[in-house]
Amino acid sequence: MKWEIFTQQVEILLTHLWQQTTTSQTGLRQSIYRFYKERTIEQRIARQESFDYRKAFDHFQQKMGSNRIVPLYRRLGIALSILFLFSGGVIYYFIIDISKIHSSSIEVDIVKPGDAKAILELADGTIHWLDTTPRLIDNDNSFQIVTDSLGLNYSNLITREGYVYKEHTITVPRGGEYHIVLHDGSDVWLNSESKLIYPECFRKDRREVTLIGEAFFDIRAMSGIPFIVNTDRGKIEVVGTSFNLSSYRESNQLILTLVDGRINFHAKNAREVTLSPNQQLIVSGHNQFTIKEVDPQYAISWKYGRFKFEEARLEDILEQLARWYDINIFYTEEPIKNLRFSGDLSRYKTIDIFLDMLQRSSNIKLILNGNTLIVSR
Amino acid sequence: MIDQEQLLNQINQKNPKGWKELYRSFYGALCSYSYTIVADLECAEDIVQESLIGMWKSDIHFSAFKALSVYLYRSVYHNSLKFIRDKHIYEGRLQKWLEEQDDPETLFLYYGIEEEMIRQLREAIYELPEQRRRIILLSMEGNSVQAIAEILNITTNTVKTQKKRAYILFKKRIAWKELLIPLLFIKNK
Numbered sequence: 148m149k150w151e152i153f154t155q156q157v158e159i160l161l162t163h164l165w166q167q168t169t170t171s172q173t174g175l176r177q178s179i180y181r182f183y184k185e186r187t188i189e190q191r192i193a194r195q196e197s198f199d200y201r202k203a204f205d206h207f208q209q210k211m212g213s214n215r216i217v218p219l220y221r222r223l224g225i226a227l228s229i230l231f232l233f234s235g236g237v238i239y240y241f242i243i244d245i246s247k248i249h250s251s252s253i254e255v256d257i258v259k260p261g262d263a264k265a266i267l268e269l270a271d272g273t274i275h276w277l278d279t280t281p282r283l284i285d286n287d288n289s290f291q292i293v294t295d296s297l298g299l300n301y302s303n304l305i306t307r308e309g310y311v312y313k314e315h316t317i318t319v320p321r322g323g324e325y326h327i328v329l330h331d332g333s334d335v336w337l338n339s340e341s342k343l344i345y346p347e348c349f350r351k352d353r354r355e356v357t358l359i360g361e362a363f364f365d366i367r368a369m370s371g372i373p374f375i376v377n378t379d380r381g382k383i384e385v386v387g388t389s390f391n392l393s394s395y396r397e398s399n400q401l402i403l404t405l406v407d408g409r410i411n412f413h414a415k416n417a418r419e420v421t422l423s424p425n426q427q428l429i430v431s432g433h434n435q436f437t438i439k440e441v442d443p444q445y446a447i448s449w450k451y452g453r454f455k456f457e458e459a460r461l462e463d464i465l466e467q468l469a470r471w472y473d474i475n476i477f478y479t480e481e482p483i484k485n486l487r488f489s490g491d492l493s494r495y496k497t498i499d500i501f502l503d504m505l506q507r508s509s510n511i512k513l514i515l516n517g518n519t520l521i522v523s524r
Numbered sequence: 525m526i527d528q529e530q531l532l533n534q535i536n537q538k539n540p541k542g543w544k545e546l547y548r549s550f551y552g553a554l555c556s557y558s559y560t561i562v563a564d565l566e567c568a569e570d571i572v573q574e575s576l577i578g579m580w581k582s583d584i585h586f587s588a589f590k591a592l593s594v595y596l597y598r599s600v601y602h603n604s605l606k607f608i609r610d611k612h613i614y615e616g617r618l619q620k621w622l623e624e625q626d627d628p629e630t631l632f633l634y635y636g637i638e639e640e641m642i643r644q645l646r647e648a649i650y651e652l653p654e655q656r657r658r659i660i661l662l663s664m665e666g667n668s669v670q671a672i673a674e675i676l677n678i679t680t681n682t683v684k685t686q687k688k689r690a691y692i693l694f695k696k697r698i699a700w701k702e703l704l705i706p707l708l709f710i711k712n713k
Contacts, residue, residue, distance in 0.1 A: 149629060149630060149633050150594055150597075150598050150633065151594075153593070153594045153597065153598075153633065153636065153637060153640070154590040154593060154594060154640075156634075156637045157637050157640045157641050157644065160637055160638070160641045161641050161644065161645065164641075164664040165663075165664060165691075165694070167663070167666060174630055174631075174633070174634045174637075175634070175637075177634065178634050178637065178638050181638070182638075182664065182665060182666070183665065183666035184666075186665040186666070186667075187665070188642070188645070188661050188664050188665050189661050189665075191556070191638070191639075191642045192642055192645070192646055192661075194552075194556050194559075195552035195553050195555075195556045195639070195642060195643065195646060196552055196646070197552070198551055198552040198555040198556070198569065200547045200548050200551035200552060201547075203547060203551050203569065203572075203573060204543070204544055204547040204548075204551075206573065207543070207547070207573065207576065207577065207580075208540065210577065211577070211580060
């Protein structure tokens with residue numbers, strides 16, 4: 148059939164274009180004509196380059212990951228089944244068994260790290276699942292919200308006259324993280340099991356959001372318009388700054404780490420405190436305040452895709468791990484929780500690397516049983 | 525540039541490195557090709573991905589690089605047509621294609637040839653300095669030496685020298701076994 152001429156015709160086409168000649172052959176002549184007359188070579192190159200092969204290859208690898216070993220075994224299987232014709236049945240069955248064991252053991256018991264995902268709830272209650280796939284979300288027919296591989300972006304929204312302010316809620320589940328650019332251009336990175344409530348567009352004189360869980364804020368300075376973050380334990384007032392805020396309900400404390408700028412924290416009992424860069428405020432119990440000087444890189448390492456900690460309590464470390472890998476932790480005895488560890492590891496690895504490191508640097512035992520991690524001595 | 529022979533071996537052996545190179549080199553071209561048939565960017569990418577996965581899962585073994593490229597375009601072509609037929613949404617479009625063209629397969633074959641030509645061109649020029657790259661592209665779009673000199677605001681001599689250099693490189697990079705017409709590429713209209 149026709150496809151036999153394919154590669155030869157590619158060469159001829161290239162040669163003709165290079166030499167600026169043409170041919171009487173119909174199919175080729177039309178192609179040459181398209182490139183000459185429409186002058187589209189550069190556009191066609193750009194079109195090919197616009198497809199993201201890296202992303203496609205990553206997807207491909209993920210899909211094929213568990214099958215990677217199969218082709219080898221399949222080939223081996225064929226080779227050995229030929230052998231089997233001559234030597235009897237024993238070897239053949241042996242091989243089939245091995246390949247079964249191998250391919251199944253690969254898929255079991257790997258706790259995967261989290262990735263970018265979130266649930267967006269619009270003012271009218273509509274829910275959208277978000278990941279890294281670019282999409283347009285119709286919002287109440289008034290405008291569209293764009294999400295791309297970097298997350299949600301509201302910074303391009305323009306409000307019309309008579310616009311009614313509406314609140315959106317974004318919830319990041321366990322094993323997730325997500326990035327949002329708010330209407331004023333401020334960036335917010337949400338960690339696992341966190342929720343941010345914010346207006347889709349800010350009023351001219353007020354910027355206010357509510358956080359449950361953990362997030363890193365990089366707030367754009369706007370003179371005269373402070374940025375307020377509400378939490379269960381009080382509110383944070385900032386001008387232009389970046390900071391990490393961890394306010395999980397079950398951990399019963401708020402940890403506020405300032406990277407740069409200046410922030411005020413107003414507790415519910417009207418107590419107020421001002422933080423300077425490299426200071427960390429911990430609010431625990433009945434509004435007990437502790438302020439200490441810290442290196443903020445540990446508090447914000449998650450944003451850079453790492454788990455970084457220094458002399459941190461095992462319970463605090465494993466709490467982070469539990470949210471990111473979506474696992475439960477079970478301690479066989481209380482004192483283990485207070486053991487201290489230091490380390491620096493990628494967040495995007497499977498959990499076994501992490502567990503291995505913890506076990507090597509101490510005498511604790513970490514056993515993963517399904518989704519439960521059992522910690523013992 | 526990676527040796528084609530070596531790459532072919534890696535692809536045959538399902539070596540991830542070779543497959544990454546396969547994606548780098550062919551993915552955009554195949555998506556662009558599928559797009560000319562299905563007219564939907566997302567579907568085009570899905571079709572190409574599916575075709576490549578199909579190839580990975582098969583026991584196919586290529587003895588020459590050319591056979592590989594024909595196989596890729598052909599399977600994307602078939603999967604794209606299949607997609608149009610299955611989805612029915614594009615039935616009107618397909619019908620239109622079929623009515624307008626007495627021989628749609630030849631037409632799609634030539635779209636594939638164009639796409640592969642562009643791909644090879646990309647491979648050959650992607651490391652070139654900007655000016656030489658522009659000269660080659662303008663020239664291949666049918667512009668005369670004079671016109672290129674005017675567009676880029678350089679002398680005709682520079683254009684000629686750059687074209688000559690590019691030609692030498694082309695000969696090295698692209699598998700042009702036999703140039704059909706003797707080297708006479710600076711031909712003004």
